[in-house]
Amino acid sequence: SQQGEEDPQALSIQEGENATMNCSYKTSINNLQWYRQNSGRGLVHLILIRSNEREKHSGRLRVTLDTSKKSSSLLITASRAADTASYFCATDRFGNEKLTFGTGTRLTIIP
Amino acid sequence: EAGVVQSPRYKIIEKKQPVAFWCNPISGHNTLYWYRQNLGQGPELLIRYENEEAVDDSQLPKDRFSAERLKGVDSTLKIQPAELGDSAVYLCASSPSGWGAGHEQYFGPGTRLTVT
Numbered sequence: 219s220q221q222g223e224e225d226p227q228a229l230s231i232q233e234g235e236n237a238t239m240n241c242s243y244k245t246s247i248n249n250l251q252w253y254r255q256n257s258g259r260g261l262v263h264l265i266l267i268r269s270n271e272r273e274k275h276s277g278r279l280r281v282t283l284d285t286s287k288k289s290s291s292l293l294i295t296a297s298r299a300a301d302t303a304s305y306f307c308a309t310d311r312f313g314n315e316k317l318t319f320g321t322g323t324r325l326t327i328i329p
Numbered sequence: 330e331a332g333v334v335q336s337p338r339y340k341i342i343e344k345k346q347p348v349a350f351w352c353n354p355i356s357g358h359n360t361l362y363w364y365r366q367n368l369g370q371g372p373e374l375l376i377r378y379e380n381e382e383a384v385d386d387s388q389l390p391k392d393r394f395s396a397e398r399l400k401g402v403d404s405t406l407k408i409q410p411a412e413l414g415d416s417a418v419y420l421c422a423s424s425p426s427g428w429g430a431g432h433e434q435y436f437g438p439g440t441r442l443t444v445t
Contacts, residue, residue, distance in 0.1 A: 222371075251433065260333075260420060260436040261372070306371045316385055317362075317434060319371030 222307045222320030230326040237294045239323040241307030248312045256303045302327045333437035341443045347409035350440045354423030364420040411444045
C-alpha cells in the first residue's frame with residue numbers, strides 16, 4: 219500500500235519558474251526522501267530529511283518537513299527542461315529500513 | 330562506480346509462462362530490494378535481503394513469486410506462472426546495510442514486463 223500521496227498529481231510550468239510539490243503521509247516516520255524518475259529510467263535519490271529536521275537544501279532543491287501535519291514539500295527553483303520527470307516521496311519508520319513510496323507528481327517543464 | 334545492473338530491460342511473455350529477472354547490486358551493498366511499480370504508481374516493496382537472508386518478504390505473492398540471493402550478492406526474482414496483472418516494471422535497489430548507514434537506496438533501470 220502507498221504511504222504517501224503527492225499533490226498535485228501533475229504540474230506543468232514554464233522553464234525558469236519554481237515548482238512546488240507536496241507529500242502527505244499517514245504514520246509517524248523516521249526519514250522522508252524525495253526521488254526523481256525520468257521517463258524510462260530508474261529512480262534517483264534527490265534528498266533525505268530526518269524527522270527532527272524542518273528544512274533542507276541541496277542545490278536548487280529545498281525540502282521542508284512538518285511532522286505535526288505529516289507533510290513535506292519539495293521546491294525546485296529556476297526549473298530546467300531536464301527537471302521534467304516524476305517525483306516521489308518515500309518514508310521509512312523507526313527501526314525499519316523499508317521505504318514506502320507515494321503516488322508521485324508528474325512535472326513537465328515547458329521550454 | 331558501477332550502478333545497480335538489471336537484466337533484461339524488457340520482457341514480453343504470454344500468461345502462464347515463467348519469467349525471471351536478474352539484479353547485480355552496487356559492490357559492497359549488503360541490502361538488496363525488489364520492487365514492483367505499476368503504471369502511474371510509486372514502487373511497492375516485494376522483498377528485502379540483508380546479505381543472503383530475506384528479512385522482509387511480507388509483500389511477495391508467494392504462490393507464484395520466488396526470489397533468491399544465494400551468495401549474498403546478485404539476486405533473481407522469478408514469477409511462475411505469470412498472470413496478466415503482473416505486467417509492471419520490476420525494480421531492484423541496493424543500499425549499505427546497518428542502522429545509521431542512511432536510508433538512501435540506489436535503483437537499477439528496471440525490467441519492464443508485459444504479460445499478454
